[in-house]
Amino acid sequence: MLGRISFPFVLLAVWIYLVVIESIDLPSSAMKFPWLIGGIGGPLLVFQIVKEARTPTEEKEESRDLGSYVVGVGWFLAIFPLIVFLGFVYGLPVYAFVALKLRGEGWLLSFLLAAFVWVFVYFGMVRALGVPIYEGWLLS
Amino acid sequence: MLQEAVQGMFAVFTWETMPFLLGGVTLGLCFGLLPGLGGLATLALLMPIIYGWEPAPALAFLMGAHAVVFTGGSVTAVLMNIPGTPANAAALIDGYPMTQKGLGGQAVGLAVTSSMVGGVIGGVVLLALVFVVRPLVLVFGLPEYFFLTLLGVSFIAVLGRDSAVKGLISGAVGIFIAMVGIHPITGIPRFTFGSLELLEGFGIVPVALGLFAVPEVLRLIISRGAIAQVGSEEVKVGLKAVLGGVRDVPRHLRLVLQSSAIGTIVGIIPGAGADTAPFVSYGIAEQTSKNAELFGHGSSEGVIAAECANNAKEGGSLLPTLAFGIPGSSAMALVLGALLLIGLKPGPMFLQDHTDVAFTLVGILIFANLIGGVILLLIGGHLARLTALRGVVLSPIVLILVVIGAYSVRGSLWDVGFAVAFGVLGWAMQAYGYNRPAFFLGFVLGGMLERYFVLSLRTYDWVFVFRPISLVILTSIILVIFSDEVRWVIASLRRKFAR
Numbered sequence: 001m002l003g004r005i006s007f008p009f010v011l012l013a014v015w016i017y018l019v020v021i022e023s024i025d026l027p028s029s030a031m032k033f034p035w036l037i038g039g040i041g042g043p044l045l046v047f048q049i050v051k052e053a054r055t056p057t058e059e060k061e062e063s064r065d066l067g068s069y070v071v072g073v074g075w076f077l078a079i080f081p082l083i084v085f086l087g088f089v090y091g092l093p094v095y096a097f098v099a100l101k102l103r104g105e106g107w108l109l110s111f112l113l114a115a116f117v118w119v120f121v122y123f124g125m126v127r128a129l130g131v132p133i134y135e136g137w138l139l140s
Numbered sequence: 141m142l143q144e145a146v147q148g149m150f151a152v153f154t155w156e157t158m159p160f161l162l163g164g165v166t167l168g169l170c171f172g173l174l175p176g177l178g179g180l181a182t183l184a185l186l187m188p189i190i191y192g193w194e195p196a197p198a199l200a201f202l203m204g205a206h207a208v209v210f211t212g213g214s215v216t217a218v219l220m221n222i223p224g225t226p227a228n229a230a231a232l233i234d235g236y237p238m239t240q241k242g243l244g245g246q247a248v249g250l251a252v253t254s255s256m257v258g259g260v261i262g263g264v265v266l267l268a269l270v271f272v273v274r275p276l277v278l279v280f281g282l283p284e285y286f287f288l289t290l291l292g293v294s295f296i297a298v299l300g301r302d303s304a305v306k307g308l309i310s311g312a313v314g315i316f317i318a319m320v321g322i323h324p325i326t327g328i329p330r331f332t333f334g335s336l337e338l339l340e341g342f343g344i345v346p347v348a349l350g351l352f353a354v355p356e357v358l359r360l361i362i363s364r365g366a367i368a369q370v371g372s373e374e375v376k377v378g379l380k381a382v383l384g385g386v387r388d389v390p391r392h393l394r395l396v397l398q399s400s401a402i403g404t405i406v407g408i409i410p411g412a413g414a415d416t417a418p419f420v421s422y423g424i425a426e427q428t429s430k431n432a433e434l435f436g437h438g439s440s441e442g443v444i445a446a447e448c449a450n451n452a453k454e455g456g457s458l459l460p461t462l463a464f465g466i467p468g469s470s471a472m473a474l475v476l477g478a479l480l481l482i483g484l485k486p487g488p489m490f491l492q493d494h495t496d497v498a499f500t501l502v503g504i505l506i507f508a509n510l511i512g513g514v515i516l517l518l519i520g521g522h523l524a525r526l527t528a529l530r531g532v533v534l535s536p537i538v539l540i541l542v543v544i545g546a547y548s549v550r551g552s553l554w555d556v557g558f559a560v561a562f563g564v565l566g567w568a569m570q571a572y573g574y575n576r577p578a579f580f581l582g583f584v585l586g587g588m589l590e591r592y593f594v595l596s597l598r599t600y601d602w603v604f605v606f607r608p609i610s611l612v613i614l615t616s617i618i619l620v621i622f623s624d625e626v627r628w629v630i631a632s633l634r635r636k637f638a639r
Contacts, residue, residue, distance in 0.1 A: 004572055007568055007572045007574075008309070011309070011313065015313075015316075018316065018331060022331055026323075026328065026330060027326055027328060029323075029325055029326055029594060030323040030325070030326045030328050030330055032593075032594070032597070033319065033589075033590045033593055033594065034316070034319055034330075036593070037312055037315050037316055037319075038316075040308075040312055041308075041309060041312035041313065041316065044305055044308055044309050044312065045309055047305060048305050048306065048309060051305070068362055069362055072358060072361040072362035073358070073361075075361050075535075076357065076358055076361055076539065079539060079540075079543060080556070080560070083543065083553075083556070084553075088543075088544070088547070092540050092543070092544070095536060095539075095540070096536050096537075096540060099532075099535075099536040100532065100533065100536060103532045104532065105532060105533065109533070113533070113536075113537070117540055121544070125544070125548065131548055131551065132551050134547070134553055
């Protein structure tokens with residue numbers, strides 16, 4: 001119930017800020033379209049919030065395993081500090097290795113996949129395609 | 141124009157294009173077999189790769205993959221009761237009972253051949269319709285372009301989803317996100333908050349990856365387990381049995397043509413409802429069959445009906461996408477984004493300015509289906525073992541592809557951050573039932589929509605709303621948005637007159 005209302009509510013807050021406050025100083029030709037779309041989207045969001053608030057909450061909500069959810073999100077976010085500190089060439093293989101090994105895979109598979117990622121990034125992107133790759137805060 | 145069509149279609153058979161078509165088909169089959177990744181995530185993951193490529197190889201790679209995703213998904217549907225994509229779910233109603241009876245090989249042959257034939261028929265119909273539709277778009281001016289684009293967003297926002305309001309909100313938010321950056325007419329920065337990184341606006345690739353691939357990665361990480369609960373050792377399919385299924389398809393020629401026609405027509409009707417085509421076709425086949433009692437218990441007709449329509453809808457949905465810039469399905473919203481990424485402007489002038497590309501797309505659709513079908517018939521049973529891949533192994537691979545894809549287009553770490561931010565938004569939208577394809581379509585078409593709006597206003601003032609074709613399209617938009625209310629009014633009137 002709370003999530004169903006809070007999501008359109010957050011959208012509405014951002015919407016009002018952008019349409020009313022941010023658009024106000026724009027010249028008229030740049031302001032017309034945001035106001036047009038804002039004029040359509042704003043009332044729809046208000047309607048949705050009212051509708052969600054009036055819809056009775058289902059008695060039995062599916063119980064969620066919060067622990068596995070937090071761990072999952074943690075694994076997802078862990079890749080970004082690794083990229084920032086070690087860059088793509090080393091950060092991504094390290095992530096692949098750690099993500100596999102610490103989540104129960106064998107040494108061989110973890111190592112092979114990490115090596116494959118390194119080959120893909122270094123030879124595929126840096127050498128073959130010449131993509132200017134981010135080297136990482138610790139290594140640059 | 142016929143010569144142009146033949147040249148465009150056979151442009152696929154050049155050294156610059158064919159390797160990319162084969163690569164795309166192979167990847168598409170693999171992604172189709174993996175139920176963890178749907179057709180939308182597949183397109184989103186492959187989009188960054190084609191950035192900066194020439195149109196022919198880029199489209200061969202992307203559309204080659206997209207054309208066979210559903211064919212790949214049919215193999216796991218009939219063998220393991222796991223549809224590779226949601227649209228493959230209709231095939232398992234009869235395909236899996238066939239496997240349980242020991243006719244797995246025949247079921248694979250039937251499903252793959254039907255899917256292949258349906259895809260080819262869809263492509264041929266698309267080719268024929270390009271000739272018919274091309275002159276039509278010439279009658280449109282700027283105001284009509286504006287309303288057509290708006291119609292596209294409305295269609296995908298409203299059709300095929302539970303809540304029309306949520307769809308419209310999603311489309312409106314997408315259009316608003318497209319306004320971030322330098323205003324195309326005045327050159328003034330808008331909604332950039334003084335940030336240099338936002339001056340160019342959000343890139344198509346980070347938004348696509350965030351909305352469609354990141355939520356799948358999160359789901360894979362959290363779910364941990366194997367995608368398929370069936371052991372890979374159980375998948376044994378003999379080539380002889382597969383060929384038995386292949387031979388069965390031409391014996392049901394009328395059903396093949398009927399189901400392909402249904403798939404193509406449902407695909408042409410714009411909106412996100414194209415995934416219903418296999419179910420519509422299955423239902424009609426059951427009603428018209430002499431062996432209706434076999435449906436649901438391993439009927440070969442059921443598999444043919446579902447899979448022919450499933451792939452034929454792709455040719456159909458490409459028509460409104462190319463001719464009017466109105467996507468025929470959710471996946472086509474991503475295809476529109478991909479066209480922009482390689483420098484092609486989708487919309488009513490596409491068929492005039494890029495006729496060769498349109499015909500090449502038809503060729504890609506037809507030949508990708510043929511190549512993909514043959515590959516699957518030969519080694520489909522072995523490829524099905526991919527489903528034994530665990531979420532723990534697959535999730536870091538896909539996440540790494542997302543990060544590399546988001547970064548590689550503009551070489552900016554900010555884009556990786558944007559992909560994450562849109563991933564969170566996409567996950568929330570998925571969780572609360574908002575329409576991600578409508579958001580993406582609004583984002584892709586938002587810039588064009590504003591340009592047509594401002595130019596129409598400058599040229600015609602507000603009178604542009606009252607031009608005849610504009611009024612017709614505007615009425616269609618209102619009817620689409622309020623379709624439930626219109627149905628309710630018609631039903632009330634009928635009841636009143638009946639009394």
